[in-house]
Amino acid sequence: MSFLYRNTRKKDEAVTASQAILQGLGTDGGLYVPDEIPVMDLPLSALAKMDYRGLAYEVMSRMFTDFTEEELKYCINSAYDEKFDDPAIAPLKKHHGTHFLELFHGKTIAFKDMALSILPYLMTTAAKKNRMEKEIVILTATSGDTGKAALAGFADVPGTRIAVFYPKSGVSPIQEKQMVTERGRNTFVAGIHGNFDDAQTGVKKMFSDPVLKQDLDEKGFRFSSANSINIGRLVPQMVYYYYAYTQLMNAGEIEEGEKINIVVPTGNFGNILAAYYASLMGLPVNRFICASNDNKVLYDFFTTGVYDRKRDFILTTSPSMDILISSNLERLIYRIAGNDADKNAELMKELTEKGRYTITEDMKKELSKFYGNFADMDTVAATIKKIYEEDGYILDPHTAVAAAVYDAYKKETGDTAKTVIASTASPYKFTRSVMTAIDPSCENEEDFALVDRLEKLSGVKVPQAIEDIRSAEILHKTVCEINEMEQVVRGFLGE
Numbered sequence: 117m118s119f120l121y122r123n124t125r126k127k128d129e130a131v132t133a134s135q136a137i138l139q140g141l142g143t144d145g146g147l148y149v150p151d152e153i154p155v156m157d158l159p160l161s162a163l164a165k166m167d168y169r170g171l172a173y174e175v176m177s178r179m180f181t182d183f184t185e186e187e188l189k190y191c192i193n194s195a196y197d198e199k200f201d202d203p204a205i206a207p208l209k210k211h212h213g214t215h216f217l218e219l220f221h222g223k224t225i226a227f228k229d230m231a232l233s234i235l236p237y238l239m240t241t242a243a244k245k246n247r248m249e250k251e252i253v254i255l256t257a258t259s260g261d262t263g264k265a266a267l268a269g270f271a272d273v274p275g276t277r278i279a280v281f282y283p284k285s286g287v288s289p290i291q292e293k294q295m296v297t298e299r300g301r302n303t304f305v306a307g308i309h310g311n312f313d314d315a316q317t318g319v320k321k322m323f324s325d326p327v328l329k330q331d332l333d334e335k336g337f338r339f340s341s342a343n344s345i346n347i348g349r350l351v352p353q354m355v356y357y358y359y360a361y362t363q364l365m366n367a368g369e370i371e372e373g374e375k376i377n378i379v380v381p382t383g384n385f386g387n388i389l390a391a392y393y394a395s396l397m398g399l400p401v402n403r404f405i406c407a408s409n410d411n412k413v414l415y416d417f418f419t420t421g422v423y424d425r426k427r428d429f430i431l432t433t434s435p436s437m438d439i440l441i442s443s444n445l446e447r448l449i450y451r452i453a454g455n456d457a458d459k460n461a462e463l464m465k466e467l468t469e470k471g472r473y474t475i476t477e478d479m480k481k482e483l484s485k486f487y488g489n490f491a492d493m494d495t496v497a498a499t500i501k502k503i504y505e506e507d508g509y510i511l512d513p514h515t516a517v518a519a520a521v522y523d524a525y526k527k528e529t530g531d532t533a534k535t536v537i538a539s540t541a542s543p544y545k546f547t548r549s550v551m552t553a554i555d556p557s558c559e560n561e562e563d564f565a566l567v568d569r570l571e572k573l574s575g576v577k578v579p580q581a582i583e584d585i586r587s588a589e590i591l592h593k594t595v596c597e598i599n600e601m602e603q604v605v606r607g608f609l610g611e
């Protein structure tokens with residue numbers, strides 16, 4: 117069964133899956149959404165017998181209907197291989213009376229690898245299918261983790277180039293070092309004097325600038341996006357929620373069909389939306405628990421129905437969630453507005469012009485499966501320490517936001533449904549915050565001394581991604597103002 121992807125802001129624009137992946141963003145700044153989400157026609161008990169790659173094929177083939185079996189299997193097998201340091205790809209670990217789905221076993225030790233290791237294959241396959249001969253230029257704004265994961269995915273992939281913008285003072289030292297030491301010859305990295313929202317807005321602006329598009333077209337380039345606004349990121353993320361579920365079944369933790377809760381530390385709303393899409397496909401989910409840090413726009417939205425980005429941007433210990441404009445929420449808004457592009461476009465216009473919008477009571481009723489809450493930085497540090505002291509398991513600060521919110525949820529609701537917490541980064545990526553949470557006396561030690569301390573405490577070997585940057589040379593030194601981003605991109609492309 118095939119279906120199209122529709123623009124959330126323009127009702128007549130509909131494209132195939134491969135075209136949506138190639139373009140990244142729709143015209144007028146809208147996002148592509150599946151016209152329908154097909155119900156999984158295989159029983160969970162059949163899916164439970166599959167490994168990650170097998171399951172990935174079943175889920176993705178239902179969503180990317182214009183890819184052949186051969187094409188999809190090529191993409192899946194190229195992505196989910198020994199690059200991952202755990203044969204399960206996304207292992208589920210039981211701690212703190214719940215289950216942590218470790219999504220950080222890829223090349224750059226953050227969950228972004230789950231989708232960004234396959235996106236370059238999906239994109240180059242999509243280009244071939246659509247006879248698109250231009251060189252693909254990936255433009256990416258990052259709050260820290262997407263940048264390196266996208267660089268690692270696209271590095272030296274023929275027919276592509278990639279430019280990454282990150283907030284110069286808004287990422288962890290290890291995140292920055294991972295990016296500025298990237299060696300791929302088709303890569304470009306720049307820090308900006310601004311925050312993540314500035315970077316994301318700047319990138320979106322370049323996407324919708326007709327003059328820039330025309331100039332690049334003449335030179336044989338075409339922009340695309342590796343941010344989670346690209347549907348090619350969201351669909352691969354549906355897979356691991358199925359995989360978490362089948363692992364729970366296989367471990368005898370749940371019966372087939374039993375509803376589970378899913379807790380997601382949220383920033384741009386991509387990861388949690390993928391869980392929601394999986395449930396529309398038939399995955400039995402009770403609640404989606406949306407965990408925010410001090411930038412708690414989403415918590416306010418779920419409790420009041422008002423999305424208001426007009427507030428101070430707070431730099432926290434979970435930088436990949438320091439976001440006030442959660443782009444993927446637009447896909448949910450579109451859906452709860454009854455797939456009404458005009459209504460959605462109106463609300464997004466209010467967000468751009470007035471910095472806020474309010475949804476109707478009817479729309480709000482559609483959100484009953486979502487629960488929002490937040491954890492401040494002290495709570496996050498205390499949660500890391502507490503869970504470490506319970507059984508030696510060490511969380512990164514993003515996952516700790518989720519664990520803290522889940523504790524609050526249980527207390528508030530008494531809900532005992534089995535729960536999966538999306539564990540989005542290795543603690544090694546945020547060594548300083550993690551180590552000072554456990555032992556404040558390490559504050560003055562240098563970064564790599566803390567890495568070695570973390571290894572001793574956790575008993576988890578230092579990942580290759582960290583070993584790689586210990587002594588790596590800094591290759592990207594560009595820092596620019598927000599309004600210089602376009603000029604910098606033109607420079608990278610040799611204008």
Ligand SMILES: *Cc1c(COP(=O)(O)O)cnc(C)c1O
Binds near residue numbers: 344386436
């Ligand atoms: C990107 C990221 C998040 C937020 O995910 P979204 O899909 O943007 O909501 C959470 N934790 C980590 C470690 C991340 O890298």
